[in-house]
Amino acid sequence: MKLCVALDNDSMKENLALALTLKDFDIWLKVGFRSYIRDGKVFLEELKKINPNFKIFLDLKLYDIPNTMADAAQEISKLGVDMFNVHASAGKIAMQEVMDRIKDVPNRPLVLAVTALTSFDNENFKYIYNEDIAQKATTFAKDSYEAGLDGVVCSAFESMDIKNNTKKEFITLTPGIRPFGEDAGDQQRVADIALAQEQLVDFIVVGRPIYKASNPAEIVEKILNSL
Numbered sequence: 001m002k003l004c005v006a007l008d009n010d011s012m013k014e015n016l017a018l019a020l021t022l023k024d025f026d027i028w029l030k031v032g033f034r035s036y037i038r039d040g041k042v043f044l045e046e047l048k049k050i051n052p053n054f055k056i057f058l059d060l061k062l063y064d065i066p067n068t069m070a071d072a073a074q075e076i077s078k079l080g081v082d083m084f085n086v087h088a089s090a091g092k093i094a095m096q097e098v099m100d101r102i103k104d105v106p107n108r109p110l111v112l113a114v115t116a117l118t119s120f121d122n123e124n125f126k127y128i129y130n131e132d133i134a135q136k137a138t139t140f141a142k143d144s145y146e147a148g149l150d151g152v153v154c155s156a157f158e159s160m161d162i163k164n165n166t167k168k169e170f171i172t173l174t175p176g177i178r179p180f181g182e183d184a185g186d187q188q189r190v191a192d193i194a195l196a197q198e199q200l201v202d203f204i205v206v207g208r209p210i211y212k213a214s215n216p217a218e219i220v221e222k223i224l225n226s227l
Contacts, residue, residue: 001197001227004028004057004173005220006207012039012046018210019050021217025224028055028082030205036060044079055082057173057203061114063087066094070101077105085153088113088140089129095147110171113144114153115162118176134158138165145170151202156191159199173203179223193226 005022007015007029015035029047036043036058047054058081062069069086076084086098095113102108115137116125125133134157141152141162151171154162159172179193196204206223213219 002203004205006030023051030057032059057083063090066097070097073098077102083110085112092143092147099148110150112151115140118155156196156199159201171202174201175205177204177206
């Protein structure tokens with residue numbers, strides 16, 4: 001299991017300061033929608049200057065018509081990031097087109113599909129998708145697997161079932177992890193490290209418990225020691 005730290009602070013300066021305190025750890029860094037829109041490619045380049053071995057997950061959740069998604073994926077692949085994501089609900093054709101467009105990119109980034117956002121509870125998810133989270137997340141994951149993606153973004157509660165319906169090596173990445181039982185905040189389907197391990201999650205994303213901590217490096221070290 002790998003740790004991915006969410007860089008969700010209010011400014012690039014704060015995010016870079018956080019990355020600097022974590023420069024000696026073997027971790028992934030998640031650059032989300034807000035940070036990338038605000039700080040762009042320069043931010044990615046500055047992170048790599050701090051530690052060229054940082055792995056970067058660009059969390060933009062592409063969702064558009066197939067050709068537009070493929071165009072965007074092609075441009076993302078030029079940024080030097082190591083992983084990005086799309087929405088599985090864009091459909092299998094769109095996901096296949098993304099993978100076809102970047103298949104010949106040297107050292108292409110990993111591509112994951114978002115199944116169900118962890119901010120959803122079952123009632124609100126079902127209102128939109130007319131199906132329970134557990135069933136629909138697995139369906140989305142199977143579509144992603146058949147489209148040639150590397151894995152999915154899901155909650156820890158769906159990880160094992162997704163692997164059972166695809167293959168063990170199909171990546172599951174779980175956001176909203178509260179490593180040691182911290183407050184869930186705006187997340188609904190949160191899990192701790194023990195549950196994520198039990199469910200064979202490959203990547204855990206941890207945000208607020210790290211970047212809101214008085215000593216982020218200490219929290220990261222504690223998490224890594226528990227993996």
